[in-house]
Amino acid sequence: MGLMATAVHFGAGNIGRGFVAPFLRQSGYEVVFADVSDELIGALQTQPSYRVHEVGEGGRDLVVDGYRAIDSREHPELVAEEIAKADIVTTAVGARILQFVAPLIVAGLAKRAADAAPLVVIACENAIGGTDLLAASVRELGGAMDRAIWANCAIDRIVPEQHGGLDVTLEAFWEWAVDATPFGGATPELAGVHWVDDLEPYIERKLFTVNTSHAATAYLGYARGIETIAEALEVPEIAAEVRAVLAETSALLVAKHGFTPEEQSGYVETTLTRITNPELPDTCVRVGRAPLRKLGRHERFIDPAAQLAELGEPCWNLLTAVGAALRFDPDDDPEAVELQAELASGADPGELASSICGIEKGHPLHDDLAEVFRLRLGS
Numbered sequence: 001m002g003l004m005a006t007a008v009h010f011g012a013g014n015i016g017r018g019f020v021a022p023f024l025r026q027s028g029y030e031v032v033f034a035d036v037s038d039e040l041i042g043a044l045q046t047q048p049s050y051r052v053h054e055v056g057e058g059g060r061d062l063v064v065d066g067y068r069a070i071d072s073r074e075h076p077e078l079v080a081e082e083i084a085k086a087d088i089v090t091t092a093v094g095a096r097i098l099q100f101v102a103p104l105i106v107a108g109l110a111k112r113a114a115d116a117a118p119l120v121v122i123a124c125e126n127a128i129g130g131t132d133l134l135a136a137s138v139r140e141l142g143g144a145m146d147r148a149i150w151a152n153c154a155i156d157r158i159v160p161e162q163h164g165g166l167d168v169t170l171e172a173f174w175e176w177a178v179d180a181t182p183f184g185g186a187t188p189e190l191a192g193v194h195w196v197d198d199l200e201p202y203i204e205r206k207l208f209t210v211n212t213s214h215a216a217t218a219y220l221g222y223a224r225g226i227e228t229i230a231e232a233l234e235v236p237e238i239a240a241e242v243r244a245v246l247a248e249t250s251a252l253l254v255a256k257h258g259f260t261p262e263e264q265s266g267y268v269e270t271t272l273t274r275i276t277n278p279e280l281p282d283t284c285v286r287v288g289r290a291p292l293r294k295l296g297r298h299e300r301f302i303d304p305a306a307q308l309a310e311l312g313e314p315c316w317n318l319l320t321a322v323g324a325a326l327r328f329d330p331d332d333d334p335e336a337v338e339l340q341a342e343l344a345s346g347a348d349p350g351e352l353a354s355s356i357c358g359i360e361k362g363h364p365l366h367d368d369l370a371e372v373f374r375l376r377l378g379s
């Protein structure tokens with residue numbers, strides 16, 4: 001470590017500024033933000049601090065300072081130089097963006113002194129194996145993999161859309177579970193982190209409870225022209241449908257990971273309270289964003305549905321939520337536009353189940369999923 005430990009953080013958006021950066025600062029790191037938004041980078045370069053306002057029980061107001069910022073589109077070479085000297089790299093850019101961050105990490109690792117301590121890399125995305133995805137892209141580009149330690153994580157904190165400026169309002173609740181196993185017993189000091197030896201139960205419980213119910217509410221609400229998640233869950237039919245979806249994923253989580261039914265039901269109730277927090281209005285459009293990613297094979301609907309189908313268990317309510325997702329069409333969401341174009345392309349329902357959701361013919365979910373696409377195309 002140099003005089004002051006340095007963290008390079010990709011993505012100065014809501015989770016980056018509101019969650020990751022404050023914990024990195026608390027852990028004693030200087031934070032170097034890298035982002036492609038010139039507006040955000042300009043603001044971070046001119047404003048020496050911003051505020052984080054936590055809403056809910058135990059919520060505090062923090063001031064975040066001690067950062068620098070680099071426009072990674074304009075100055076990738078400067079980001080690589082920072083990575084060469086850094087102790088840790090984190091990301092919060094979106095799982096599908098990790099492939100574009102990878103070349104900068106490759107360049108940074110190449111410039112790293114041979115005797116430098118390995119760089120710690122943690123991708124803080126909503127994805128199973130987010131850091132593995134980043135590592136795969138770095139490996140594909142010939143990156144010096146042995147100069148870094150790659151750790152997956154599960155990150156949970158609701159940060160709704162913000163309305164200009166750098167300040168962030170978010171919920172007081174958070175959970176950040178990071179895989180300890182790549183560190184061989186020598187995990188770094190990282191405030192806010194819960195180090196775990198088996199990450200799968202944490203990431204699956206989080207993604208298949210919080211994100212599945214969140215997304216189901218968003219798509220069912222959007223289909224009825226409702227703006228916020230809290231308003232959507234006030235509609236009795238939507239609330240009942242979301243609870244039915246949660247009953248399916250809860251059955252899987254209890255059977256697979258050994259959570260007791262009481263534990264899981266407590267987790268479900270906490271989740272429903274969190275996503276309807278009246279002090280933190282969140283929109284169906286934000287929560288439903290990037291529907292093609294959300295309909296992916298290892299994501300919040302299809303992964304649990306596929307696992308349930310493989311066990312011969314029902315997943316009709318997850319499929320109902322998928323049906324609602326297929327109607328998500330905000331003009332300013334590029335993935336929603338792409339989704340609607342794919343649905344209009346003339347491909348048959350079975351092909352769409354495989355091209356959009358990664359479920360091939362012969363999989364026990366395939367025919368029911370194809371039926372969901374058929375119903376959408378027929379309407």
Ligand SMILES: NC(=O)c1ccc[n+]([C@@H]2O[C@H](COP(=O)([O-])OP(=O)(O)OC[C@H]3O[C@@H](n4cnc5c(N)ncnc54)[C@H](O)[C@@H]3O)[C@@H](O)[C@H]2O)c1
Pocket residue numbers: 010011012013014015016034035036037040072092093094095097100101124125126155156157158159160
């Ligand atoms: N907001 C939440 O409640 C929440 C909670 C947990 C996890 N997450 C996850 O965190 C990640 C970020 O979500 P968010 O809500 O902060 O989104 P966001 O849109 O607010 O922030 C993403 C940031 O990444 C930047 N970016 C895009 N491409 C980039 C690139 N190539 N290099 C560097 N920066 C780039 C964008 O300009 C933006 O500032 C996502 O994976 C999301 O699923 C979000």
Ligand SMILES: O=P(O)(O)OC[C@@H](O)[C@@H](O)[C@H](O)[C@H](O)CO
Pocket residue numbers: 126155156157158159210211214215286287288289290
């Ligand atoms: O970030 P996404 O697009 O994967 O999902 C939208 C929301 O469900 C998500 O951001 C939650 O607010 C968050 O995952 C809570 O921890």
